[in-house]
Amino acid sequence: MAAFTQSIYSEPIARQLLLSDNYETQLFALRKWSGADYESHSDLLFQVIRQSVPLIKAYTISKAPLPFGNFENNRQFVALFPILDDYSKSIFLNRITSEEKPAKVLLPLLKNEINDFNEKQLEQISAAFQKFEINDFNEKK
Numbered sequence: 596m597a598a599f600t601q602s603i604y605s606e607p608i609a610r611q612l613l614l615s616d617n618y619e620t621q622l623f624a625l626r627k628w629s630g631a632d633y634e635s636h637s638d639l640l641f642q643v644i645r646q647s648v649p650l651i652k653a654y655t656i657s658k659a660p661l662p663f664g665n666f667e668n669n670r671q672f673v674a675l676f677p678i679l680d681d682y683s684k685s686i687f688l689n690r691i692t693s694e695e696k697p698a699k700v701l702l703p704l705l706k707n708e709i710n711d712f713n714e715k716q717l718e719q720i721s722a723a724f725q726k727f728e729i730n731d732f733n734e735k736k
Contacts, residue, residue: 630660652683662700673704692723
């Protein structure tokens with residue numbers, strides 16, 4: 596089945612696989628994506644993250660080329676945080692707090708999501724703000 600799908604693989608087939616309820620078919624399609632696909636098909640990517648199982652959410656978050664080149668994609672990506680499961684939230688925060696470029700673009704966008712963080716997450720975010728010298732982060736009191 597995988598060989599047949601590979602032989603007819605196209606953008607419409609990829610979309611169909613990604614919107615499937617089967618996480619294995621979603622993973623098959625995601626593994627074929629390049630970094631450019633994550634950017635050019637961000638609407639589909641965000642839909643998959645919203646609707647899929649934690650494994651797929653975590654996989655897409657770990658593979659997405661962050662930050663996106665488009666500001667709106669970065670904003671939409673950060674807005675997904677509240678709907679993520681705990682494991683995906685952990686992957687998400689590790690991705691955006693461990694490297695300077697994603698941190699400087701994405702962390703300031705998290706200010707609107709501050710009520711969705713637990714104490715440990717706030718500490719991780721606050722440490723990244725300090726480490727990368729990003730101003731303007733207020734912890735919830």
